[in-house]
Amino acid sequence: MTTSESAVPEPLWRRARGHVVLVAIALVCAFPIYWLLATSLRRPDDVGSLSPVPWPLSLGNYVDATEKVDVIRLLANTFAVSGVSAAGQLLVALLASYAFAMYSFRFQRLLYLAFVGTWLVPFQVTMLPNYVLLYQMGLINNLVGVIVPTLCSALGVLMLRQHMAGFPKELVAAAKLDGRSSWSILWTVVVPNLRPALAALSILLFINAWNEYFWPAVVLQRSNAVVQLGLRSFMGTEGNDWGPMMAVAGLACLPVFVLYVVLQRHIVNAFVRSGLK
Amino acid sequence: MAEPYLYLAPAVALLVVWTYRPLVQAAQLSTYSWNLLPTTPMVPVGTDNYRRLLELPAVGDSVWRTVVLIVGLLPFTLVLPVVVGFATRGVHGRARAIYQSLIFAPFLVAPVASAAVWQWLLDPGAGIVNRVLGSDTNWIHEPATAQWVILAITGWHFMGFAVLVVSAGMAGISGDYAEAAQVDGATRRQIDWWITLPLLSPTLVFLGLMTVLLSTQWTFPLIDTLTQGGPSQATTNIYYLLWDYGFHSFDAGLSAAAGIMLFAGFGLVAGVLVWISERISFHDD
Numbered sequence: 311m312t313t314s315e316s317a318v319p320e321p322l323w324r325r326a327r328g329h330v331v332l333v334a335i336a337l338v339c340a341f342p343i344y345w346l347l348a349t350s351l352r353r354p355d356d357v358g359s360l361s362p363v364p365w366p367l368s369l370g371n372y373v374d375a376t377e378k379v380d381v382i383r384l385l386a387n388t389f390a391v392s393g394v395s396a397a398g399q400l401l402v403a404l405l406a407s408y409a410f411a412m413y414s415f416r417f418q419r420l421l422y423l424a425f426v427g428t429w430l431v432p433f434q435v436t437m438l439p440n441y442v443l444l445y446q447m448g449l450i451n452n453l454v455g456v457i458v459p460t461l462c463s464a465l466g467v468l469m470l471r472q473h474m475a476g477f478p479k480e481l482v483a484a485a486k487l488d489g490r491s492s493w494s495i496l497w498t499v500v501v502p503n504l505r506p507a508l509a510a511l512s513i514l515l516f517i518n519a520w521n522e523y524f525w526p527a528v529v530l531q532r533s534n535a536v537v538q539l540g541l542r543s544f545m546g547t548e549g550n551d552w553g554p555m556m557a558v559a560g561l562a563c564l565p566v567f568v569l570y571v572v573l574q575r576h577i578v579n580a581f582v583r584s585g586l587k
Numbered sequence: 588m589a590e591p592y593l594y595l596a597p598a599v600a601l602l603v604v605w606t607y608r609p610l611v612q613a614a615q616l617s618t619y620s621w622n623l624l625p626t627t628p629m630v631p632v633g634t635d636n637y638r639r640l641l642e643l644p645a646v647g648d649s650v651w652r653t654v655v656l657i658v659g660l661l662p663f664t665l666v667l668p669v670v671v672g673f674a675t676r677g678v679h680g681r682a683r684a685i686y687q688s689l690i691f692a693p694f695l696v697a698p699v700a701s702a703a704v705w706q707w708l709l710d711p712g713a714g715i716v717n718r719v720l721g722s723d724t725n726w727i728h729e730p731a732t733a734q735w736v737i738l739a740i741t742g743w744h745f746m747g748f749a750v751l752v753v754s755a756g757m758a759g760i761s762g763d764y765a766e767a768a769q770v771d772g773a774t775r776r777q778i779d780w781w782i783t784l785p786l787l788s789p790t791l792v793f794l795g796l797m798t799v800l801l802s803t804q805w806t807f808p809l810i811d812t813l814t815q816g817g818p819s820q821a822t823t824n825i826y827y828l829l830w831d832y833g834f835h836s837f838d839a840g841l842s843a844a845a846g847i848m849l850f851a852g853f854g855l856v857a858g859v860l861v862w863i864s865e866r867i868s869f870h871d872d
Binding site: 442 | 588590591592594595597598599601602604605606607608609610612613616623625671674675676677678682683684685686687688689690691692693694695696697698699700701702703704705706707708710713715718719743746747748750751752755800804807808811812813826829830833834839842843846847849850853854857
């Protein structure tokens with residue numbers, strides 16, 4: 311993959327040093343995650359143990375957690391919110407990027423800048439007017455109110471536009487000659503060829519929606535309808551119940567980690583590429 | 588030809604309703620005094636909110652803490668990733684993929700879960716950090732250390748992402764330049780410093796922008812769940828202050844004014860960074 315390596319070959323000691331550096335950083339990065347899972351899987355009496363391997367294993371903390379909060383409902387709600395939000399963002403971004411990639415029209419550059427410009431508007435600036443609007447719509451303390459303001463993803467538009475720009479124009483031109491409408495070309499020619507990019511983007515959007523905290527905290531206030539807020543309810547300042555808390559934290563990470571283990575390379579690539587414009 | 592506008596309509600409508608309308612309304616709101624209750628009238632106060640902002644010591648302090656946070660994050664999002672990128676060029680294949688997957692993992696941990704596990708690691712009595720160090724520091728609730736805790740957790744979260752972005756950036760640099768320089772007798776160090784690093788500058792500018800625009804916002808859930816801005820305001824950065832004015836003090840006008848100043852500041856920083864990148868970036872084409 312790296313052409314620079316072939317130009318300047320690496321001596322053995324450099325490679326060994328590279329391994330040492332990477333192992334050290336990997337351990338530092340992974341340890342808190344390991345400790346989270348290890349603590350949650352200890353027996354409730356062993357939670358304070360420092361033994362590196364949780365043994366004997368126990369689901370006692372998970373059972374305790376389900377007695378304190380309705381974990382199943384929290385996870386189901388979060389799944390629904392993240393799934394609908396990701397699907398909506400994908401659809402909206404697909405249509406918008408199609409317009410940007412396949413047409414040239416007046417105000418194209420200005421409209422494109424309007425999408426890029428959203429990076430400059432922090433959530434905290436728009437939160438009050440958006441809160442007031444949701445209040446007027448009666449969507450405060452409502453899961454719909456969590457989803458609707460997230461539906462336009464500038465990131466999604468930018469990423470898909472780039473993928474479509476590299477799409478062979480001849481295919482589209484040929485389909486046009488067949489007399490097909492742009493709508494049918496989108497769904498029968500462009501989308502099937504864009505499947506890997508769409509899959510990567512939808513995973514990225516789902517993970518972001520799943521991990522979102524700020525907007526649910528504003529809209530749902532002190533009710534704890536999604537798992538991130540449910541976890542917050544465990545975090546008092548004094549006398550934490552560490553075992554169940556780590557169990558809920560583990561559950562709050564579980565779907566994302568399952569996705570990560572299954573689709574590791576794709577997820578890393580999706581995130582990193584989203585950073586490389 | 589109305590077609591492109593039809594395809595754009597849903598996205599633009601959402602953009603207007605949820606981003607640009609509130610931005611304009613925040614600008615209007617910043618000239619009023621209002622406590623967020625639908626029943627109380629909004630009183631126009633002109634530029635009073637902005638004057639109060641400039642006079643309130645809490646605002647200056649929180650801006651300063653935000654600057655400290657951004658500068659403190661740069662080692663995690665720029666310096667270390669570049670050092671790691673250079674130090675690990677020789678590692679390939681399966682081993683590299685495993686390291687990368689571990690390094691990237693913190694980026695996927697939900698912020699509240701991060702807060703929870705770090706609270707557990709740093710618990711003054713039972714946490715593993717104090718038991719290994721043999722100390723009884725209350726890391727999260729002492730003014731001297733609280734901000735460093737927030738900084739360390741945020742750095743932990745973003746470092747893996749930055750490492751992978753840098754290594755992807757380095758992989759994208761053509762080896763021809765290094766080869767040509769080597770033929771001309773350049774040492775490895777000279778090649779790194781005068782060829783690879785300049786060619787990496789677009790990546791570095793991107794990471795700088797990400798640090799300024801995104802990573803400090805990511806501290807919000809940590810602060811909200813761990814410290815609520817305390818102890819004695821030690822972790823109140825500008826984002827948390829905006830939230831605090833809006834939803835705790837119910838001072839909508841002041842919060843909106845601070846938000847508009849923040850937006851202007853962001854625009855300035857982003858503009859400067861883009862300008863710098865256009866001046867100093869060397870493009871590989």
